Amino acid sequence: MFSKNIKYNFKLKTAFLVVFSVCFQFSVLAQNQAWKPASFEVVKSNYKTFKTTQYAHVFSGSKHNIVRLSPELQGLQGVELPLNVYKNGTNTALQLKFKEPVQVLIGVFKENNTEYLQADKLQNAKLVLENGVTITGLPPVNVYAISYPKGTQTIHPGKGLFAVLGVAKNNQELAFRNAALPDGNLWNPTYIVEGFSDEKPLFEIIGGENKPVVEEGMPGTEGIQGGFEGGRVVKVGDTYHMFPTERAGEKGVDYYYDRVKTRIGHWTSKDAIHWKRESTIYQASGTYALTEDDNPMNDRRAAIWSYMPVFNEKANKWYGYYLAYTVSKEIEPNHSFGRIWRCESTVEGIDGIGGPYKDMGIIMEPGLDSEPWEGRQGVASFFPYKVGDKYFGFYSGAYPFNSWADYPKKSGKGWFVALAESKSLEGPWSRIKEGNNPIKTMHPFFVENPIVSQLPNGLYIAIFDGGPDGWGHHLPNMIAYSLSKDGKNWQEARYLPIETKVDKWWDIMRTPLCLIPEGNDVYTIVYAGIDLKRRFHPMGMVKVKLNKDVMESRLQELKRE
The missing domain is CATH 2.115.10.20 (Glycosyl hydrolase domain; family 43)
Structure with a gap:
């Protein structure tokens, strides 16, 4: 009887562990799935949009591209902001028109520099991804979600450069995690990717x-x-x-x-x-x-x-x-x-x-003219x-x-x-x-x-x-x-x-x-x-x-x- 109980308890614990493991893996997988995108249009400007994928060109007037990306952001639609005017603070406020309540995903660079938007200046923002994207030649990026109602809204979280990485539907939970993606400054110098830059590809x-x-x-x-x-x-x-x-x-x-x-x-x-x-x-x-x-x-x-x-x-x-x-x-x-x-x-x-x-001989080799x-x-x-x-x-x-x-x-x-x-x-x-x-x-x-x-x-x-x-x-x-x-x-x-x-x-x-x-x-x-x-x-x-x-x-x- 004692032996049977041990076997029964062992089987019960094993079954529990299997169920727990499957549920945990499913939870992690679900957490890292792409967030549902919300449609929008850019108002009163000629800013281009981009699909948030690897190699996406994030800023016009630059050679900065995405090389690492959290799966939650995959396939969203971002806005290609002009690099220099945002860095020097001469940009006009971005206006976007939404057909429903949304969460705008703002990439904030982890750099204590006046050229970059500082996280402590954000209001009503929720940190959803730490080190959530890597952009060539730029500091690490934390991603914040800011809620906006339906209609035409001004996207102006503060002075300095930031990235608009996407717009997600408001009726979903954007769970926080540290994606632990690397510093974009490791990719230096920046470079031109065909089809993902300001110029037309050859x-x-x-x-x-x-x-x-x-x-x-x-x-x-x-x-x-x-x-x-x-x-x-x-x-x-x-x-x-x-x-x-x-x-x-x-x-x-x-x-x-x-x-x-x-x-x-x-x-x-x-x-x-x-x-x-x-x-x-x-x-x-x-x-x-x-x-x-x-x-x-x-x-x-x-x-x-x-x-x-x-x-x-x-x-x-x-x-x-x-x-x-x-x-x-x-x-x-x-x-x-x-x-x-x-x-x-x-x-x-x-x-x-x-x-x-x-063989006809050596034509170049190490020597006095090396x-x-x-x-x-x-x-x-x-x-x-x-x-x-x-x-x-x-x-x-x-x-x-x-x-x-x-x-x-x-x-x-x-x-x-x-x-x-x-x-x-x-x-x-x-x-x-x-x-x-x-x-x-x-x-x-x-x-x-x-x-x-x-x-x-x-x-x-x-x-x-x-x-x-x-x-x-x-x-x-x-x-x-x-x-x-x-x-x-x-x-x-x-x-x-x-x-x-x-x-x-x-x-x-x-x-x-x-x-x-x-x-x-x-x-x-x-x-x-x-x-x-x-x-x-x-x-x-x-x-x-x-x-x-x-x-x-x-x-x-x-x-x-």
Whole structure:
């Protein structure tokens, strides 16, 4: 009997705990559901409204965008206030017309500064979300609800900048919680997101694959432990040719080795979706260095990355440019002292793209003409392109030295590019040194693996990795592009939020491999991405459409500079 009671009580307690857990989870879920929106109209002003989502452009005259958002606010409609007039207090009062009683959700910046609305000046306001939204380049945001009756109402909670994040129906309980979202000042500098700024976008994202196009377990991925990284895709006739870095690694060896023992693969496709692996172009040794400096005792081809095929019309053959590293086991980054090799296809003509290729020697390497910003990792990538009767080549560096006194161990953070020049694709290549290295007009400290082509009006466009939002960094986490009228001077980057039109299967966006024109102003982008829950890094694909009117206006803008 005693034993039966124990079993009965245990079952009763277990059932109670299960019911309690389900109810608690349901309560939390319900608490974090989106609040019901109320409709409104803006009275006597031309202020735009915005949908409160990730990347929403919150203030006109600015580059501030939402990068983190509490689910309660998702899908509400905010009002895009002019940044400067609200900061300096010269704004006219905002008037909104409501068809029913509402709660207006005001974002108040946690900054003791006269440029910002101070929370202690609010009246009849209820704090509903602490740290409830993150806006790039701005302080943490608390969200307050202020009730207003039906009719035309003046929204003037006090002097200084605040955000109108949405209008919610009054007949719902807005429960308080601390969303614990990060400080927007961590995203500094601010940046321009295509379609979420004051300017019209150059590219419209029109769709693509909602899942990776080359994924673990697909034919051809055997022996690739860690997936893919950068390289290039080109189109010859009706066939796409992809040359990605394959993070091969070894079975039974931890994932860190995937980025050490790499190889360059050659893949083909008729639609940029279904891919077939054709061959291995180069295989790295994966051998760790014997010394910490750039010593010829070390294997300087221990890791191979970033293969860039370029067709040389004069020579009537494909050239390849790729990066070979020394690999250190103890020093960050383990990729060190990059060297750029050039190779040539042994098969002439445009159809010789598959090779085989033979090495023609090193065209750029660390040396007496290197600069400290090239750092421990440089030369870290290379891409050549023709401008007039000569060639420019983007070359990069990373983990910079403040001075040569820091060599070889004491490196900082930063991923930079500069230009080299040559009279031919064969070289010799020389670094352009005009006092403006590295190029910081695109982004002050992160530009990685740029690939250059030309738009129909002659503008040069570089598409590149815009940097991760992760691993301790707060970068745009999007594919980026920059424009140039002369191939030498480059404009501030714009960033493509492709997850607004395709399902986001990645946590960290990595390198775009192409911007291929398909006709009717449509372009194909193949890109590498990372799902942090997995070792294997897949490849994706998206289509974008060029706005020719915006292209022309950008050209005129650059000509005026």
